[in-house]
Structure formats: C-alpha cells, structure tokens
Amino acid sequence: MKEIGEIKEVKGIEEIRKHIGIHQINLAGTNKELELQDAMPIFIFDYLSMSKPLRTRLAIHTCELSGNKFGSLDMIWVDGYDKILKEDLSSLENDSNFWFWDSNGLIPFAYIGKGAEKGPFSEHEGVLFLDATNNFRFEENHTGFEDMPIVLFHVEKDNEKLVPIADNFKALKIVKNKTDRQLSEQIKQEGNALFGEGDFEAAAEKFYEAIQADYTNPNPYNNLGMISQATRDYWDRGETFFQLSFLVDPKYTDGMRGYSGFPASRGDFEGAIKIMTKCVEIEKSALNYAILSRFYLDSGDIENAKKFYKEGAQIDPNHPKLLEVEESLEEHSF
CATH class of the missing domain: 1.25.40.10 (Tetratricopeptide repeat domain)
Incomplete structure (x- = not known):
C-alpha cells in the first residue's frame, strides 16, 4: 500500500473515490431481513484516506448512532460468521477501533438513508462496508476493492447485524447525480x-x-x-x-491549506508538512510557502523554515503571511 501524506493509494480505491459525494442508491430486494427502499440517498466517502484520528472518531460516531457503547463486548455479529469479530474491543490502542478496517477488515465507505446527504458525522440510517474479513490482504494476487462483498449495518433497525447487500462495489445500484x-x-x-x-x-x-x-x-x-x-x-x-x-x-490547494491546520493543531507537524509540501508542488505561491515555512518553524526545524520562507519571498516578499513568518524568524534569531 502506497502512502502519500495522509492519502493512501490502494489498488481499486479509485473505483470508490470517483463516486465520492451525494447520490441515490437502490437497495430494494437486496436483503430479505430489511425492507430497503429503491431510492435512498447515499453519501460515499474514502475512509482509508481519512486521517487516523478522524477514523477513530468516525468509529465512535457510528457506535453512538447504533446504540452501542464504544468498546463493548456485546457487539455486532456478521451473517455467515460464528464469532464476534473482535474479542477485546475495550482498548483504543493498536488500532482496535470498533469493527473497522484497522482491526477487522471491514471498511466503511458510505452512509445511506435519511440524513446521509450531510455526509460523515450526521445522523443517518445505515452504513455500508467493504467486507475484507476473510484474511483479505492487498497483495499482488488481489485486484483490490472490487473483490470485496458489501455488507450493511442498518442503524434504525432493532437488528444488530451486518447483512450482505452485494457481491462487490460495482454490483451496487448507485444512481449518480448529474x-x-x-x-x-x-x-x-x-x-x-x-x-x-x-x-x-x-x-x-x-x-x-x-x-x-x-x-x-x-x-x-x-x-x-x-x-x-x-x-x-x-x-x-x-x-x-x-x-x-x-x-x-x-489539485485543489484551497482544501489542502485548510486541512493542514488540523494535524498541526494536534502537534503532528510531520503530517501538516507532508500536506503542504504536496500543496507547494501543485501551486508555488507565497501563501503556500509561508504556511509550509510556519510548520517547519513550529516543529523546530529552523533551517527548512528559512529555506521555504526565502522561496516564498522571491514570489511576494510583502505577503502578510510571509511577513509574519519573517518576524517569527527574526525573534528566534534574536
């Protein structure tokens, strides 16, 4: 699995990524236990590309919506399996995050039903997962996500089960919005x-x-x-x-700049620097260099902070953000 900053490139992930956003899905008749509709809103996202802290919070959020206490042993059973997926769910350490990818090979990729149009961290009726629990590994002999069956956890039903919905992502009846x-x-x-x-x-x-x-x-x-x-x-x-x-x-650098502040706020300057390095590769602007220089300065790497400050100053020495960095560098030298 190739990693670029926070974004993980996994074989087959582009099939899901190109569907990111709000659409409609037809789940009628896909499972006899649930009376699913033929036109439900669906919000597709890319869980594996989310930051690790965010994946943990997504797990907690889904637990809360389903009425399960995060870390409870009385959890979810999967149709066709004879055991609970995780014997010890009490620790957040070592990636033991609910039934999610990090522990058990179930990868959430979409919310469905009422409220799904607002995406992650909204109230919704269900979660769709890619099921990689059968010792699936991203190795050369696997084609990727398209191999995985789809299972649904239906939040609003008194039925704490993950139920099969489709053989793979392509088999889902997703109607893309124009x-x-x-x-x-x-x-x-x-x-x-x-x-x-x-x-x-x-x-x-x-x-x-x-x-x-x-x-x-x-x-x-x-x-x-x-x-x-x-x-x-x-x-x-x-x-x-x-x-x-x-x-x-x-290539949308506005979003990269906006996001870079989140890892930095957690003290993860390495993560913030990776994002802004990618941002600078796409757009060599005084603002981008100023933000990158600031992250290096805050991380204690004065040499790189000066280097990227100078790069930005060649573009616009009077940019307000660069002037702030310049002042900080002068104070540090003093």
Whole structure:
C-alpha cells in the first residue's frame, strides 16, 4: 500500500473515490431481513484516506448512532460468521477501533438513508462496508476493492447485524447525480452570503445542496470545512470535508491549506508538512510557502523554515503571511 501524506493509494480505491459525494442508491430486494427502499440517498466517502484520528472518531460516531457503547463486548455479529469479530474491543490502542478496517477488515465507505446527504458525522440510517474479513490482504494476487462483498449495518433497525447487500462495489445500484457546475457554484455563492452574515447552519445547508448539484465541485466541501474554522466548532465535520475537497479534485490547494491546520493543531507537524509540501508542488505561491515555512518553524526545524520562507519571498516578499513568518524568524534569531 502506497502512502502519500495522509492519502493512501490502494489498488481499486479509485473505483470508490470517483463516486465520492451525494447520490441515490437502490437497495430494494437486496436483503430479505430489511425492507430497503429503491431510492435512498447515499453519501460515499474514502475512509482509508481519512486521517487516523478522524477514523477513530468516525468509529465512535457510528457506535453512538447504533446504540452501542464504544468498546463493548456485546457487539455486532456478521451473517455467515460464528464469532464476534473482535474479542477485546475495550482498548483504543493498536488500532482496535470498533469493527473497522484497522482491526477487522471491514471498511466503511458510505452512509445511506435519511440524513446521509450531510455526509460523515450526521445522523443517518445505515452504513455500508467493504467486507475484507476473510484474511483479505492487498497483495499482488488481489485486484483490490472490487473483490470485496458489501455488507450493511442498518442503524434504525432493532437488528444488530451486518447483512450482505452485494457481491462487490460495482454490483451496487448507485444512481449518480448529474453534475451542473454552474448551478453548484450559484448555490455555493448563496451559502457564502449566509456565511458572511454569520448564519452558519443555513450556509452549511446551501453547501450540502451545492454538492448535490455537482459532487465533483471541491468548493462546497471546502466551505463546509471553513465553517468549522469560523465557528471553532464542528471540527470532525470540518476535517472530513476539507479532506474530501482535495479527494474529489487532487489539485485543489484551497482544501489542502485548510486541512493542514488540523494535524498541526494536534502537534503532528510531520503530517501538516507532508500536506503542504504536496500543496507547494501543485501551486508555488507565497501563501503556500509561508504556511509550509510556519510548520517547519513550529516543529523546530529552523533551517527548512528559512529555506521555504526565502522561496516564498522571491514570489511576494510583502505577503502578510510571509511577513509574519519573517518576524517569527527574526525573534528566534534574536
């Protein structure tokens, strides 16, 4: 498995990644135990590309919605299996995170049903997983995600089971929303106006609507992340949507800049530097160099902080963020 910054490239992941966003799914008749509808909203995301702390919080969030206490031994049974997936769920150490990928080979990739249109960390009716529990390994003899069967955990049913839904991702009946970038941008601008007025909840609703109009438009994902920065709230949602913005558009540097502050806030300057290094490779701007220089400075690497400050100063020596870094470097030298 190849890792670039926080983004893990796994064979077959592009099949899911190109579906990221809000769509419709037909699950009617896929499982006799559940009365599933033929038109349900689905929000597809890329769990393996989320930061590790965020994956843990996604696990806790899903536990809470399903009525399970995180770490409880009285957990989920899987159809066709004769044992609980994890015998010891009481520790968060060594990646023992619920029934998720890190421990047991079940990879969440979508929320479905009412509320799913708001993506991760919203209320929803169910979670879809790729089932890699049969000792599946990403080795050369496997084709990737397309090999994995799909299972569903239905939150609102009194039925604590993961039930089979499809043989693989391609077998799912996903109806992609049509993309209308002009409409998406128009709705986003309406959200921006509400954002400027301080009506952040109404702005968020507009940004969700803008994603529905064009799930490939990185701007509304990014703007949902910006709400978390403006309000100092909704941190999990903000971190998720910043990452989604540059997953739907790998060259979207606004989202990279927005996201880089999250690992830095946890003291993970190495992670923040990886993201901003990638950002600088895409866009050599004074702002990007200033942020990268700041992360090196905060990590104690003065040599690289000076190096990238100078790179940025060659582009725009008077950029406000660079001037802040310059002042910090002078104070450090003094």
